[in-house]
Amino acid sequence: xxxxxxxxxxxxxxxxxxxxxxxxxxxxxxxxxxxxxxxxxxxxxxxxxxxxxxxxxxxxxxxxxxxxxxxxxxxxxxxxxxxxxxxxxxxxxxxxxxxxxxxxxxxxxxxxxxxxxxxxxxxxxxxxxxxxxxxxxxxxxxxxxxxxxxxxxxxxxxxxxxxxxxxxxxxxxxxxxxxxxxxxxxxxxxxxxxxxxxxxxxxxxxxxxxxxxxxxxxxxxxxxxxxxxxxxxxxxxxxxxxxxxxxxxxxxxxxxxxxxxxxxxxxxxxxxxxxxxxxxxxxxxxxxxxxxxxxxxxxxxxxxxxxxxxxxxxxxxxxxxxxxxxxxxxxxxxxxxxxxxxxxxxxxxxxxxxxxxxxxxxxxxxxxxxxxxxxxxxxxxxxxxxxxxxxxxxxxxxxxxxxxxxxxxxxxxxxxxxxxxxxxxxxxxxxxxxxxxx
Numbered sequence: 119x120x121x122x123x124x125x126x127x128x129x130x131x132x133x134x135x136x137x138x139x140x141x142x143x144x145x146x147x148x149x150x151x152x153x154x155x156x157x158x159x160x161x162x163x164x165x166x167x168x169x170x171x172x173x174x175x176x177x178x179x180x181x182x183x184x185x186x187x188x189x190x191x192x193x194x195x196x197x198x199x200x201x202x203x204x205x206x207x208x209x210x211x212x213x214x215x216x217x218x219x220x221x222x223x224x225x226x227x228x229x230x231x232x233x234x235x236x237x238x239x240x241x242x243x244x245x246x247x248x249x250x251x252x253x254x255x256x257x258x259x260x261x262x263x264x265x266x267x268x269x270x271x272x273x274x275x276x277x278x279x280x281x282x283x284x285x286x287x288x289x290x291x292x293x294x295x296x297x298x299x300x301x302x303x304x305x306x307x308x309x310x311x312x313x314x315x316x317x318x319x320x321x322x323x324x325x326x327x328x329x330x331x332x333x334x335x336x337x338x339x340x341x342x343x344x345x346x347x348x349x350x351x352x353x354x355x356x357x358x359x360x361x362x363x364x365x366x367x368x369x370x371x372x373x374x375x376x377x378x379x380x381x382x383x384x385x386x387x388x389x390x391x392x393x394x395x396x397x398x399x400x401x402x403x404x405x406x407x408x409x410x411x412x413x414x415x416x417x418x419x420x421x422x423x424x425x426x427x428x429x430x431x432x433x434x435x436x437x438x439x440x441x442x443x444x445x446x447x448x449x450x451x452x453x454x455x456x457x458x459x460x461x462x463x464x465x466x467x468x469x470x471x472x473x474x475x476x477x478x479x480x481x482x483x484x485x486x487x488x489x490x491x492x493x494x495x496x497x498x499x500x501x502x503x504x505x506x507x508x509x510x511x512x513x514x515x516x517x518x519x520x521x522x523x524x525x526x527x528x529x530x531x532x533x534x535x536x537x538x539x540x541x542x543x544x545x546x547x548x549x550x551x552x553x554x555x556x
Contacts (some may be wrong), residue, residue: 123158133463136527140461156528165380182410185507190535261316325364327529333386348398366409367453411507418506442476461499466492
């Protein structure tokens with residue numbers, strides 16, 4: 119059994135996270151419940167930041183908050199000196215409510231609304247990453263109207279295909295994101311921006327996918343983008359000052375996954391960029407990256423309570439939990455794999471194979487297939503590991519199930535940071551019928 123971060127097993131044979139008994143957490147805050155190990159988040163953040171510092175490279179490490187967004191996680195990110203990237207007005211609003219420094223917020227998205235762009239200007243955020251020509255047009259109008267400057271990057275697709283799931287590969291040519299490097303779109307965007315009075319063009323951004331386990335694709339993408347920067351410098355004299363290489367750094371979900379340490383990803387990317395700029399005779403830009411999953415993914419554990427069970431003779435043993443695809447859509451959406459354990463039976467023999475089914479009314483609502491556990495009984499606490507990214511943030515109210523509580527743990531202490539949705543919460547936006555009959 120693989121444990122993560124500060125996870126351990128206490129004298130009672132219970133799983134502990136951050137020095138706190140997981141069974142105590144389940145009893146205190148109920149289930150389903152997301153538990154975040156803050157020590158592991160901080161360790162990962164410092165691993166990225168310190169590697170840039172050791173390499174004497176000017177950089178920003180921006181938490182890609184679409185992985186998990188809440189007031190408390192933005193506050194932790196601020197404590198660790200991170201920047202953040204947001205992809206909606208809702209994420210931006212949450213970051214501002216957390217008191218996050220607006221100058222360290224980067225705004226992404228392939229269809230930012232006019233209202234969201236005004237929101238970004240009014241908040242005086244640090245940077246907008248432009249995704250399309252429509253956005254250039256609207257940003258010019260808004261900036262001129264407000265007579266306000268804004269740093270911008272353009273997102274480009276470098277034509278690099280990372281080894282990842284098709285649904286989460288975003289750097290290839292056929293993508294809804296960004297300007298293509300090879301067909302002239304990026305050059306056209308550059309021409310529209312680099313002499314703008316209010317939109318201060320800083321450079322380029324690319325993101326080649328998610329859950330990537332080697333650095334080759336990052337290095338290839340960096341080479342392609344730097345080559346374009348050098349071309350612009352040669353033809354116009356423009357010197358790009360920012361190169362944002364995105365995120366996508368993989369984590370371990372199961373034993374088949376072999377992620378690299380943050381330092382390895384960063385060091386290899388930095389060396390690739392340094393080599394290319396030296397060969398082309400241009401200045402080294404500030405390097406930005408956007409880890410999301412690699413900061414919160416394996417820092418998160420979901421606790422469920424086991425309920426019913428069903429034996430299909432000679433085929434399968436099912437156990438059902440009190441959550442499912444409403445709090446973790448990834449197995450149904452991506453065929454994502456997870457590992458888990460019974461948090462109250464960590465020292466017992468795992469001699470029975472189960473499929474863990476959720477309680478949602480879909481046959482595909484399965485969290486883990488073929489997991490070895492001790493004999494599972496109603497009331498046991500199932501811990502599913504590495505659920506910190508795209509679990510709560512993609513949660514829904516399907517079947518009118520409330521979204522779970524979120525708890526942070528650190529140094530033996532625990533704190534509720536997102537309340538569980540109540541039945542009253544589920545209907546608070548509903549309005550009664552006022553139309554007449556017939």
